[in-house]
Amino acid sequence: MSVLVLGGTAEARALAAELHGWDFHVVSSLAGRVARPRLPVGEVRVGGFGGVDGLAAWLREHDVQAVVDATHPFAERIGANAFAAAEQTGVPLLRLERPGWQQGEDDHWHWAHDLAEAATLLPGLGRRVFLTSGRQGLAAFASLDELWFLIRCVDPPEPPLPPHREVLLDRGPYEVDSERALITEHRIDLLVTKDSGGEMTAAKLTAARELGVPVVVVRRPPRPATTVAADVTEAVEWVLHR
Template structure:
């Protein structure tokens, strides 16, 4: 950050570990950092600095908030599958001239011994499942579970942080849990429930990657849902790179 001036207001569209880490670094520098959370998780892990919960009212509402709060820069550090807020952020940034950065962890990479089947979305994942197994470990989060509701011939172990409030498969068990997870624990869970296929989104990161290693060790097929496209904008994959970008973008910002 540029020195010799008062703190800037920086908006982080958050909800990820990277967003919390970035907020911590910026708060330690003395910046006025505001983290915006969607409010979909009942008891989220709160970042350092100011926190606001809930939507802005579309791109127009976000643009108005950026202007009213004199935001120097906005960082979209939301989940890779939070495509709506990503589109809203890009439109609001264009309208207001606010510098925008996308901070997104890299996706997962298939390794030797993996048997991955890529799906374009959750509906596509559901169509792939009957040919791959009968006992499904479903780790795609509670949003979109209705895509699997009609698969009555399959049994599902559904893991999510909060109780799902949508239509669910008839034959299922719901496990409420939050990462990080270990390989031993994931392997034991899959063996105990006799899982024969895993479904996940390509979220990336280490916190939930253990299930992929466990599936590889158990020689299980994995259905991986591709990330949705995001608007073209400056992007980085690490918090340190985000700090470097902010230093360059805000150099000489007035107090």
């Protein structure tokens, strides 16, 4: 049985390893946006498929019997393309999506629908911003010349960027102690993040809670309605039942 895993996430890598252990033919597809990605076991392809029709043709050509969309919660385009291609070809589709973060009683969160709305909230909440929304979409904050930003991302971001900034190239997982020290050292008074969920980057939220730092959280975009698994175990069971 041939399974296509659309990934790049920790869950996608874990799923590929599990399915490989069951002797499935697994192909993991990465978008290619990260210069040095962490590679899963098994066969890997990098780059796009050429839209819905290109993905549908690839599924037919490689006789794929199941697709698991384990991409990042904010990877809207590939999620929509996977849904449409699965509908076109009749190949079963599963969305492996980690649960979003839950706000606690001591958290000071402010929700935004997208990065543009998040940018409008910042001037009234803080002056020194820890921006952890990734390198895509930073143009939304480029006009905020009265604020200072610590921008953390995996690869160097491209302009336009906020004029007053420091760029920190790093990737998770992160620890609470190091996140607390980073926030304290840079005198951060506001954190910005996407609701990515998962444990790899959740430490910043714990550190912000402990230090009383408010957080602007960007909501997840809507995804097409399909079967969803919350973890790798559920996803493996779904594939086994195909």
